Amino acid sequence: LPTADGGRGITDAVAETYHIVNAARILNKQEPDIPKGGARFHFELPGSVQGFLPDPSPQTSGTVTVENVRGNSRRGERSLGMRYHQVSCGRTARVGTATFMPEDTLKMGGYGLVCSPTLYPGQIVRAGIAADAKNKQPVECRLYIKTYGEHDKLAISYGPERVMEPGDTHEFRWHVPENGGYPIAEVGIEISSTVRADGSLYLDFLTWDGPPDAILGHTKGTLWKRAWVDGMDHFETGGDPFRLIQDEGTGLVIQGTREWTDYRVTAAIRPHMAAAFGLAARVQGMRRYYALVMSDENRIALVKMLNTETVLAKKPLNWTAGKEFEISLQVEGSRIRVELDGEVLFDEEDMEDPLTGGGIGILCKEGRISVAAVHVGPVT
Secondary structure (H helix, E strand, O other), rough: OOOOOOOOOOOOHHHHHHHHHHHHHHHHOOOOOHHHHHHHHHOEEEEEEOOOOEOOOOOOOOOOEEEEOOOOOOOEEEEEEEEEEEOOOEEEEEEEEOOOOOOOHHOOOOOOOOOOOOOOOOOOEEEEEOOOOOOOOOOOEEEEEEEEOOOOOOEEEEEEEEEEOOOOOOEEEOOOOOOOOEEEEEEEEEEEOOOOOOEEEEEEEEEEEEEEEEEEEOOOOOHHHOOOOEEOEEOOOOOOOOOEEEEEEEEEEEOOOOOOOOOOEEEEEEEEEEEEEEEEEEEEEEEEEEEEEEEEOEEEEEEEEEEEEEEEEEEEEEOOOOEEEEEEEEOOOOOEEEOOOOOOOOEEOOOOOOOOOOEEEEEEEEEEEEEEEEEEOOOO
């Protein structure tokens, strides 16, 4: 989905259908339709698999097929059927869906894919899975993620495992661990067995929520950079920290999703020569965000950009080029709390058409800044 709101970049037809339908329902003063308590993947539309595909790796090839089926759901009417075949020792079945750029998109010609990951360390992944009562033997089942590592190759990590007996149901819950700042590209389910197994599992839903707890900054490889939506004239990564340069007007680099609501973001920013610079939260694109902005007018301000800029609070401040500033924004409900070098600077509430969620951003106006690692985590 082409947008500067990077968390919407990786999506599926069902998700976009519900965005459109619910926009219409709200305009007609109706309650939105939210299947299975708002689960990201719910499979309630007939035929939909919401991007879930069998893993094509050699050790898993041909071991599973997927289809949308009626029933086998505690929360709704439909589920994703996973039909596994000849699973045995050393021959697993995996079914997953993209949360960031799939490998086949990395060398796209023409217009390249621009997006942020939709899943981050610190968030809680939950999945409801049922085993067909007609299965002949139990199988082991676990969640997994694939992450781009230091050589831009995918590496797999596993969540909790459970033996699924015939007729069994279970809700998996996994707190995604810290991963060194690398982007998570896929989430899914792995099925394994020590003896040959053929049968079916059903994915009722899969979703995640909660604030991230992640370091977003310079690491090995190149794909950490592509996790940022680049709205800056120059995004230089030759050293650590990385450098941002804007030739004219205001530029941003953005990462995160609309589902981030209450969180704290902290970054160390060093201005070298800039008309203004700052740190943004609840970013929904190039002209929708909250930001702490330090300007060359010797002013520091908490601003709300909602197509036009509104100053929520401001103070005079003399700052020096070349000095590093640690900036923190904490957004919680309608409250925005700002710290500069560990001291509370502003603590404001925005009650008029507030921004309720969004990613984080680094802002630079006509100049050059350098940025060390950015940390985004739960409110404190």
